[in-house]
Amino acid sequence: MKKPMKPPSLISLKKALSLDRAAIRELHKTYLNAGLVTMLSLLDFDRPFVRAQGVSVWDREGREYLDFLGGYGAVNLGHNHPKVLEAIEMARGMPNLLQASLGALPAALAHNLALITPGKLERSFFCNSGAEAVEGALKLARIATGRQGLIYCHNAFHGKTMGALSVTGREKYQDPFRPLIPHCNPVPFGDAEALEKALKPRQAAAFIVEPIQGEAGIILPPPGYLQKAWELCRHYGTLFIADEVQTGFGRTGYLFACEAEGVEPDIMCLAKSLGGGVMPIGCYITTDEVWKKAYGSLEKSLLHTSTFGGNAMACAAALAAIEAIFEENLVERARETGSYLMEGLQRLQERFPLLKEVRGRGLMVGVEFNPQAGLASKVTLGLADKLAKEYTASLVAGELLNRYGIITAYTLNNPNVIRLEPPLVVTREQVDRLLQALEDILERHRSFTSIAATGAKTVIRSLFRRR
Incomplete structure (x- = not known):
């Protein structure tokens, strides 16, 4: 009979919570991102x-x-909102991941998102982050329209996974990973004329845009630009994707930033505060028409999935977060x-x-x-x-x-x-x-x-x- 395997020298949760600054820094340098450690350490951000x-x-x-x-x-x-923590506790004991079933919490969350998002947005897909939401939205646009082209803006930021990076407008992040997804074309943010020129060939599946560019330095579009861009997309048969990952859920003084100009996106990407600052959860939401074109048949229903998407605890946090936004005005x-x-x-x-x-x-x-x-x-x-x-x-x-x-x-x-x-x-x-x-x-x-x-x-x- 074999002797039991000697357990490795694991760091327990209790010990991890008591690690001092030097130990934390050394573990990050050895097992995570040493360059980031150096960067944060230089100005005492570690x-x-x-x-x-x-x-x-x-x-x-x-x-x-x-x-x-x-x-x-x-x-x-805010950090550790009591309503969100209470919601997660209420969901404790439920099966958090059970794919061979239909969960009550994702169903309720999708219903609530359909009620609060602008226009005809109705059908949600849940994932784990903003970048994943963007990935799903780009795939949705391509399959729904049958087109390959994607238009994005200079200095945009939509994430660093391969598809999201392909529509992120800074070469510093793109160049080391080329070739990226083909048929992705940048236009200047706020320039409706340049956008129309890119749309005219009718090859673009989607135009993806942040209502306010975050990583570009908090850049607001010229008044009327978003509405004009939305109208141009409708005219040329291109889907309008609003990336509200950073701007959504009240951040800009509107529930969603695109509402400032009455824009009703074909697809909206959400994440970040959707999880109440506690749980990772992302989502794209689209119209019934677009969804049915993309995944409306039985044979297409599993073309895009996520193992952790729509898990019970993340959805519980999101349900509570949305309630809190309204209750606390x-x-x-x-x-x-x-x-x-x-x-x-x-x-x-x-x-x-x-x-x-x-x-x-x-x-x-x-x-x-x-x-x-x-x-x-x-x-x-x-x-x-x-x-x-x-x-x-x-x-x-x-x-x-x-x-x-x-x-x-x-x-x-x-x-x-x-x-x-x-x-x-x-x-x-x-x-x-x-x-x-x-x-x-x-x-x-x-x-x-x-x-x-x-x-x-x-x-x-x-x-x-x-x-």
């Missing part, structure tokens, strides 16, 4: 947080931080608090030339800075200049985190823009704390040489501390 509630998170020393990043739009309800709160935030930022912009532009809608706001060339410093051996040119917003974000306890981040396609996307439950008092912190930073650093030097000092301290 600190572990141990508790979160609403807009606040706490580190091991008990220091409270305000989360103005909000999971890139995934934490609209979060759409209106986002609109009102967002206006208050924008007004405060615009006052700062009038006083400080280093603020190039403030833009956004609701609680989806971008603050763009004026990076200045020629900031090289002998003290930092040119590091200050490099940081200012390439990581302007990161330097300000580092100041906000380390000195003021406010969590922010720059946008992926424009590193000079800080995104402000706090949970929609954020208060005016918490907004005031952010505004005061930014004012203090701008008062102390009248030129970006000073900010860059401060960031460089943080980098140098970090490097010495890790030796």
Whole structure:
């Protein structure tokens, strides 16, 4: 008889919860993304947080931080919303994954989404993330129309899986993985004339667009652009896909951002806050007409599936999240608090030339800075200049985190823009704390040489501390 296998030296959950900062960093360096560890460590962004509630998170020393990043739009309800946690507990004990059955919770969630989404959107497909929702939407458009072409916008961000990456408008992310999906053509965001030119050959299955470009630096379209784009798509037989992964569920002061112009998409992609900031869940929702063309027959019904899509706990979280958005009037709160935030930022912009532009809608706001060339410093051996040119917003974000306890981040396609996307439950008092912190930073650093030097000092301290 064989001896029982000796168990490996596993890290238990209890031990994992007690790991210190150095141990966490070392595990990430060895078993996850070492480059990311280096990036986060340089500006002290690698600190572990141990508790979160609403807009606040706490580190091991008990220091409270305000989360103005909000999971890139995934934490609209705030961290660990009690209604969402209660819903998951209610679903505990149900079969979470049982594919040879029809679940009650995905059925209820699909019904609710059909009620709250614009136009004739009716049939949902559940998955696990925004990128998966985009993948499914692109496939849906191709099979429903019989066309291959896909049109997207410069500087768009729709995800990093192969199909989503093919319609993500930044070469930095695309080039290492070419060849991508064929027949994907970019057009300038906000240019209806360029879009019509791309649509005229009638080869495009879909035009996919963010109602507000998030990773491009919180870029709003020109007034009337979305409606014109929607009308052009209808004229040329191309499906209009609204990517509301980041803008959906009240973020912009509308339940869905495309409603600002009365647009009724053929397909809408959802994720992030659909799971209440607790569970991963994504979805695309489409019209009955489009769905039937794509998957309406028995032989086509299993052409696109997801093992974890529509699992009970994720759907329970989503059901509770949607209820909470309405019960707590979060759409209106986002609109009102967002206006208050924008007004405060615009006052700062009038006083400080280093603020190039403030833009956004609701609680989806971008603050763009004026990076200045020629900031090289002998003290930092040119590091200050490099940081200012390439990581302007990161330097300000580092100041906000380390000195003021406010969590922010720059946008992926424009590193000079800080995104402000706090949970929609954020208060005016918490907004005031952010505004005061930014004012203090701008008062102390009248030129970006000073900010860059401060960031460089943080980098140098970090490097010495890790030796």
